[in-house]
Amino acid sequence: MIQVRNLVKTFGTFTAVNDVSFDVAEGEIFAFLGPNGAGKTTTIKMLTTLLRPTSGAIELDGLDPQTKQNEARKRFGIVFQDPSLDGELSAAENMEIHGVLYHVPRKLRRQRSEELLKLFELWDRRAEQVKKFSGGMKRRLEIARGFLHTPKILFLDEPTLGLDPQSRNQLWTHVKKVNEAERVTVFLTTHYMDEADRVAHRIGVIDHGKLVAQGTPKAIKEQTGKESLEEAFLALTGSTIRDESAGSADQMRQFARMWSGGRR
Amino acid sequence: MSAIYILWLRELKRYTRSRVQIVASMGQPLLYLFVLGFGLGPVFQRAGNGDYRQFVSPGVIGMVVLFSSIFSGLGLLFDRQFGFLKETLVAPVSRLQIMAGRTLGGATVAVLQGLLVSLVCVIAGFRPVHPAAVPLALVFMMLIAVVFSALGVAIGSSLQDMQGFQLIMNFMVMPLFFLSGALFPLNGLPKVLELATSIDPLSYGIDGMRAVLLGITHFGAFTDAVVLVAVGAVLLVIGAYRFSKIEI
Ligand SMILES: Nc1ncnc2c1ncn2[C@@H]1O[C@H](COP(=O)(O)OP(=O)(O)OP(=O)(O)O)[C@@H](O)[C@H]1O
Numbered sequence: 251m252i253q254v255r256n257l258v259k260t261f262g263t264f265t266a267v268n269d270v271s272f273d274v275a276e277g278e279i280f281a282f283l284g285p286n287g288a289g290k291t292t293t294i295k296m297l298t299t300l301l302r303p304t305s306g307a308i309e310l311d312g313l314d315p316q317t318k319q320n321e322a323r324k325r326f327g328i329v330f331q332d333p334s335l336d337g338e339l340s341a342a343e344n345m346e347i348h349g350v351l352y353h354v355p356r357k358l359r360r361q362r363s364e365e366l367l368k369l370f371e372l373w374d375r376r377a378e379q380v381k382k383f384s385g386g387m388k389r390r391l392e393i394a395r396g397f398l399h400t401p402k403i404l405f406l407d408e409p410t411l412g413l414d415p416q417s418r419n420q421l422w423t424h425v426k427k428v429n430e431a432e433r434v435t436v437f438l439t440t441h442y443m444d445e446a447d448r449v450a451h452r453i454g455v456i457d458h459g460k461l462v463a464q465g466t467p468k469a470i471k472e473q474t475g476k477e478s479l480e481e482a483f484l485a486l487t488g489s490t491i492r493d494e495s496a497g498s499a500d501q502m503r504q505f506a507r508m509w510s511g512g513r514r
Numbered sequence: 515m516s517a518i519y520i521l522w523l524r525e526l527k528r529y530t531r532s533r534v535q536i537v538a539s540m541g542q543p544l545l546y547l548f549v550l551g552f553g554l555g556p557v558f559q560r561a562g563n564g565d566y567r568q569f570v571s572p573g574v575i576g577m578v579v580l581f582s583s584i585f586s587g588l589g590l591l592f593d594r595q596f597g598f599l600k601e602t603l604v605a606p607v608s609r610l611q612i613m614a615g616r617t618l619g620g621a622t623v624a625v626l627q628g629l630l631v632s633l634v635c636v637i638a639g640f641r642p643v644h645p646a647a648v649p650l651a652l653v654f655m656m657l658i659a660v661v662f663s664a665l666g667v668a669i670g671s672s673l674q675d676m677q678g679f680q681l682i683m684n685f686m687v688m689p690l691f692f693l694s695g696a697l698f699p700l701n702g703l704p705k706v707l708e709l710a711t712s713i714d715p716l717s718y719g720i721d722g723m724r725a726v727l728l729g730i731t732h733f734g735a736f737t738d739a740v741v742l743v744a745v746g747a748v749l750l751v752i753g754a755y756r757f758s759k760i761e762i
């Protein structure tokens with residue numbers, strides 16, 4: 251379903267993704283793990299038409315997202331790591347816009363929107379402006395919105411970031427459900443190794459832009475001779491903390507905060 | 515089509531919800547209208563140009579439409595920072611449609627702002643000589659709105675963040691306004707200034723409104739309309755192209 255060959259992305263002289271190749275089969279849940287700044291989000295951006303690769307080849311369901319942008323976009327849904335909601339609009343309006351953009355028929359749109367908002371416990375506050383939500387609520391709304399249409403491939407970039415255990419559970423149960431019932435291929439990233447161990451069929455570990463290991467959670471543990479995935483991960487990527495230089499996304503986030511702070 | 519509509523609707527909703535901004539954006543034009551209106555009025559009259567408030571009203575309306583439409587085009591930068599832009603960019607909708615929805619939405623908001631300030635002008639004593647031509651003036655307002663919304667989107671697509679914002683304000687929006695003849699007649703200007711005013715698209719918009727509402731014109735209403743349509747078309751193409759190239 252996803253085919254990546256020798257993918258490279260450089261920003262100036264810095265190589266964020268360095269010669270990465272992997273395959274994700276149809277109906278598979280693939281976890282992409284790596285320390286901060288390893289290149290996970292950058293890879294997802296290239297897979298989802300938001301960034302042009304410096305070199306290398308990508309196929310999504312047989313389509314090159316660079317040349318067949320629209321066709322490729324029809325195949326996937328995505329929950330971003332960074333916020334992507336319209337804070338001035340209500341939860342229901344954010345869902346509605348998504349449904350229209352993804353061509354979900356009106357009746358189905360309303361029905362699924364209601365189901366999902368209830369599932370992620372936002373139904374009571376659906377008419378409220380999103381900017382008034384707590385961080386976790388916004389996150390839940392992003393996730394609910396991601397499930398509104400049923401794509402062939404679902405990208406989840408750190409979906410559990412900032413979520414309470416209840417919502418995390420809800421999310422993974424739902425991910426497994428759509429994966430099993432509708433054979434949605436899932437490509438996810440997370441920093442919680444236990445989550446990856448529990449839900450992923452296969453795992454890829456990326457560090458400094460390079461893929462350092464690939465296989466089932468079991469195979470990766472065996473390969474490193476460790477009991478848990480967390481230990482295996484540390485063995486593969488070392489235990490030093492990455493100094494994630496403030497990338498432009500972070501700077502923008504800071505700016506956004508400044509602006510919204512200044513306005514109120 | 516439904517994508518264009520929903521994005522258009524979004525711009526409208528955001529506009530109607532930002533009451534403070536609606537009021538705030540009226541401040542500057544009112545200042546021009548009243549302070550310049552009363553301050554320059556006598557001089558203008560003595561110079562044989564007639565009633566300055568009559569003259570400056572279309573200019574102030576044009577100014578509001580200019581500011582409002584450029585701002586909504588640059589709203590792209592806000593959406594980039596707050597992240598909503600990503601959501602639209604990965605949707606299975608052509609970028610042309612997304613750009614169209616945004617631009618039309620921005621243009622509609624700008625026209626609404628223009629109508630609001632028109633009302634204020636009328637209350638302040640503006641009396642169109644040809645009231646029957648009000649719909650025509652509206653057409654000019656729409657043309658100005660589309661031209662500058664498209665310009666805003668083109669610029670917004672080319673900038674990475676808000677840091678260029680002041681630059682755009684000081685070196686583009688303000689000159690566009692001051693060189694448009696919004697505040698002074700375009701007749702008998704020094705050569706350099708005349709050249710500058712004649713390459714400013716807003717000159718044609720405001721001249722067009724004056725032509726139909728007051729019967730005063732420099733270029734002629736027909737030329738005004740043709741220039742605006744042509745510039746609008748070119749800017750839409752550039753805007754759509756720049757927009758299709760956005761990376762995040
Ligand atoms: N637009 C950009 N310009 C310059 N550098 C960038 C840009 N985007 C990302 N980078 C850099 O590329 C590297 C990989 O970033 P990426 O966001 O892919 O990391 P990640 O694996 O998703 O990390 P995290 O776990 O923190 O989300 C980082 O060092 C980051 O600073």
Ligand SMILES: [Mg+2]
Pocket residue numbers: 290291292331407
């Ligand atoms: Mg990331």
